[in-house]
Amino acid sequence: MNVHVVSSIHEVKTSVEHPIALHATGSNAKQVWPQIKELLDHGFSVVSTCEQLSFPWQRHPELAKEIDIYAKSKGLSVIGTGINPGFIMDTMAICFSTVVTTVNRVLVNRKVDVSKRRLPLQRKVGIGMTKGEFEALAEQDKIGHVGLEESVRLIAYGLDWELTRVNNTIEPTIATEDITVPLTSLKKGRLVGYTKYQEF
Structure with a gap:
C-alpha cells in the first residue's frame, strides 16, 4: 500500500x-x-x-x-471522538434514547478483565499494589480510567439534561487469597482491580 x-x-x-x-x-x-x-x-x-x-x-x-x-x-x-469512553459508553447510549419518549435513568456498565490483557495495562490500573498505594494515587487522580466524566457530560448534553453535580468514586478490589494470572502472580491483600462510578 x-x-x-x-x-x-x-x-x-x-x-x-x-x-x-x-x-x-x-x-x-x-x-x-x-x-x-x-x-x-x-x-x-x-x-x-x-x-x-x-x-x-x-x-x-x-x-x-x-x-x-x-x-x-x-x-x-x-x-x-474518545475511544472507550467514546462510542460504546456514551454515543450509543444517546442513540438508544432516540426510540423512547422519556428517559428517567441511564446506566452504563463496563467490565474489563485485565488479567488477560498486556502487563503495562495491568500496571496502569494498579494490579499488585497495596491498598495504601492505590488510595494515594486515587487521591491525586493519577489512577483510574480516563474520560468517564466526559462520557457522563456528553450523555447529559445529548439528553438535554442540566447537571448540578457529577460525583466520581473509585474503590479498590483486594485479593482475598494468592492468585496467579497469565502474566503475573498476586499476593493476598494486593490490588486485583477497582470499580469506578460516576453519578449525576
Whole structure:
C-alpha cells in the first residue's frame, strides 16, 4: 500500500487537498494538545481518540477554547471522538434514547478483565499494589480510567439534561487469597482491580 512509518510529522508527504490525521496517542487533553497543534501546523485536520477531548467544555473549557480558536485560524477542524469512553459508553447510549419518549435513568456498565490483557495495562490500573498505594494515587487522580466524566457530560448534553453535580468514586478490589494470572502472580491483600462510578 506504499504506507511508511516515520519518526516525525516533518517526514510525512501528502498531495491530498484536505488531509486528515487520525491521532491516537494519549488520553490526557493537555498532554496531547502539542501533538495536535503540530498536526494543524502541517495542514492536517485532526480526529483524535483522546478521551478527554470527547466532551472537553466542562472540565477543560480554556483548553477547548484554545484548540477551537487555533484550528479555526488555520481553516481546519479538530474532533475528539474518545475511544472507550467514546462510542460504546456514551454515543450509543444517546442513540438508544432516540426510540423512547422519556428517559428517567441511564446506566452504563463496563467490565474489563485485565488479567488477560498486556502487563503495562495491568500496571496502569494498579494490579499488585497495596491498598495504601492505590488510595494515594486515587487521591491525586493519577489512577483510574480516563474520560468517564466526559462520557457522563456528553450523555447529559445529548439528553438535554442540566447537571448540578457529577460525583466520581473509585474503590479498590483486594485479593482475598494468592492468585496467579497469565502474566503475573498476586499476593493476598494486593490490588486485583477497582470499580469506578460516576453519578449525576
